[in-house]
Amino acid sequence: MQLSDLKQLKIAVVGAGYGGAAAAKALSLLGAHVDVYEQASRIREVGAGIGLRPATMNRFREWGIFDAVARVSSPSDYFEILSADATPIMSESWPGMDDYAERTRTHLIHRGDFIEALLGVLPEGMVTLGHKLEGIEDKGDHAVLAFANGTTAEADLVVGADGIKSVVRKLLFSEKEPVFSGEHAYRAVISLDDAEGMAADDNLRMYIGRGTKIYLLPLRHRGQVSFDITALCPDGTWAPEVTKDDLLATVQGFDERLVALTRGLDMDTVNIRAVYDIDPVDTWHTDSVVLVGDAAHSMLHHQGQGANSAIEDAGALADALRAADTLPEALAAFQATRKPVTDELQRISRAGWSEAGIDDVFPGQKPGSPGHVAAPAVPAAGKE
């Protein structure tokens, strides 16, 4: 679209999570007028870490916000998968680090720092809190939003970035409910001093056994480690009641240091939730409404790609608006670019992790397989 048309565009983003904040940044850089409506009265994130992949960090470079994110994160070279007794199974350099003019590593970040950094680069006043979307009317060339507080807003384009329980998705695209995975996620951030020496570098380690996965994601810039347990459990209550003994039962048989870390957890600081995703949604857009992030394609966290995909959606949506002649064409192009990628991520994330299943997700990457590329023994220094 022409710059003059983009400048006329009024965009309403529903949800100020990673997808909404990133969409707001990317779309406002096009010159469009962007307003973000968030249901919460204060934005908070779970105490846990995530890895921002090279493609995500490269988008931040494009948007001029790389440093704002890098400042509160640690660059990482590889991830490793180990058995429950800490025997290495495979390690792999983060894919895509050398795909850009500048070497771009994955960055490990606390979720709270990440949303703060993203919202911190939006112009003052762009985000309006306390606006819970309840209704949406698609009028063809524009849409009207109705909020629980009685206010309404009109926009040429509505971006539904309202997460796994998306109201926008439910009202316009799919009434299907999220799907329970049969797992719980227990997430906490602990001090490096309490980490039994298990976070000596900036690389992610995942320990797997008997259906349990333990992720240790160092946040050494904060003197902390994100300690996450994903365990099989038939209770699909969104916020289940779980005791320390339950946690200890799920890590039974794991390396003694991991058991000690679990024993030392302060249960008041552990975020406990049942894990859900959604089935792929056939259509993500009309001519004036589009879904991004979890609203479009919530996936299980086993590939660590949900938040990363939300950022990539934001970048792809801005690219499509710039390249297409009209808004409807741009939305169709956006879906054509992103949906095949996220359909596949949703599929392989459901495949989960088991020692036997690693070859399905990383063909040829298990040590001994033809084509296996080991992570560097000494992490390579990179300029970023």
Ligand SMILES: Cc1cc2nc3c(=O)[nH]c(=O)nc-3n(C[C@H](O)[C@H](O)[C@H](O)COP(=O)(O)OP(=O)(O)OC[C@H]3O[C@@H](n4cnc5c(N)ncnc54)[C@H](O)[C@@H]3O)c2cc1C
């Ligand atoms: C256990 C676990 C571990 C994970 N680990 C990783 C990882 O390592 N790496 C990774 O990339 N991803 C990971 N993810 C996935 C990641 O958290 C999500 O994909 C990501 O948060 C999606 O961002 P989003 O902005 O689309 O949705 P959300 O983060 O859910 O944000 C949606 C926003 O919309 C607001 N909202 C909702 N409804 C309304 C409404 N009606 N009106 C107004 N506002 C509304 C919400 O309050 C929220 O602020 C993990 C997820 C889980 C559960």
